[in-house]
Amino acid sequence: MSHSGINEVMSLVAVVVAGLLALGIIGAILAVLSGRRGRSLPYIPQASLNTPAEQAFYSAVHRAVGAAALIACKVRIADVLQVRFRKRHGRDQRWWRYFRLISAKHVDLVVCEPRGGRILAAIELDDLSHRRRDRKRRDRFVDDAFASAGVPLLRFPASGRYDAREIQERLSPYLTTPKEGSVTCHNSRLTMR
Known part of the structure; x- marks a missing residue:
């Protein structure tokens, strides 16, 4: 070459x-x-947010409350309840200890005012798993936490069919009728008409 x-x-x-x-x-x-x-x-991705039983129950609750309330599904308890006190100093672990108890748990439904989002009540749908000892212990804690915070927690047994009128009767003491046409922003204490 x-x-x-x-x-x-x-x-x-x-x-x-x-x-x-x-x-x-x-x-x-x-x-x-x-x-x-x-x-x-x-x-x-999960196949769906709710199980078929939870979806059937949600539909019945939706029929029961209509436009009187907003319904949120699978809400973390830490988004409904808060720890009453704050850290006093860097080594104070009380806040974290109580927060951790609620941060990984959720309730099935939360019923809120449709306009302001104020929490009216929480709902648990109790299926057969709630008969297990560990679930009973968890349920007692959740019941005590909600009672301590003054937030109503209603429990309904899971079944094949739900009566919207019965659900409405149990929820009616907690449903409010806000003034039509007004929206309150609680952080700014400002009412808009």
Whole structure:
């Protein structure tokens, strides 16, 4: 092979190596960037938020309250109740101890005022799992926590069918009828008409 042929081959090899190196660098940059935005984590979506029994119960509660209330599903207890006191100093663990007791638990439904979101009552749908000893202990704690906070917690047994009128009768003491056309923002103490 002539000297000019060797130079051409070397130039071609240099171009190919430079191209592969550039592709590798671009690939590494894209991998880093995609890892920051949406790295592959081991999560998949739930099939649905509610079980069929919970959905049937939700529908009955919705029929029972109509437009008089807003219903939220599977609400974390820490979003309904709060720990009464705050940390006094850095080593005070009381707040965290009580917060941890409610932070990973939820109630099935929370009934709120439709406009201001004020919590009117919480509802638990008790299926057969609530007969287990660990669930009974959890249920006693939840009952005590809600009673301590003064938030009504109603329990309904799970069944194949729910009577909206019965649910309405049990909820009626807690449902309020806000003034039509007014919305109160409690943080600003401002009423809009």
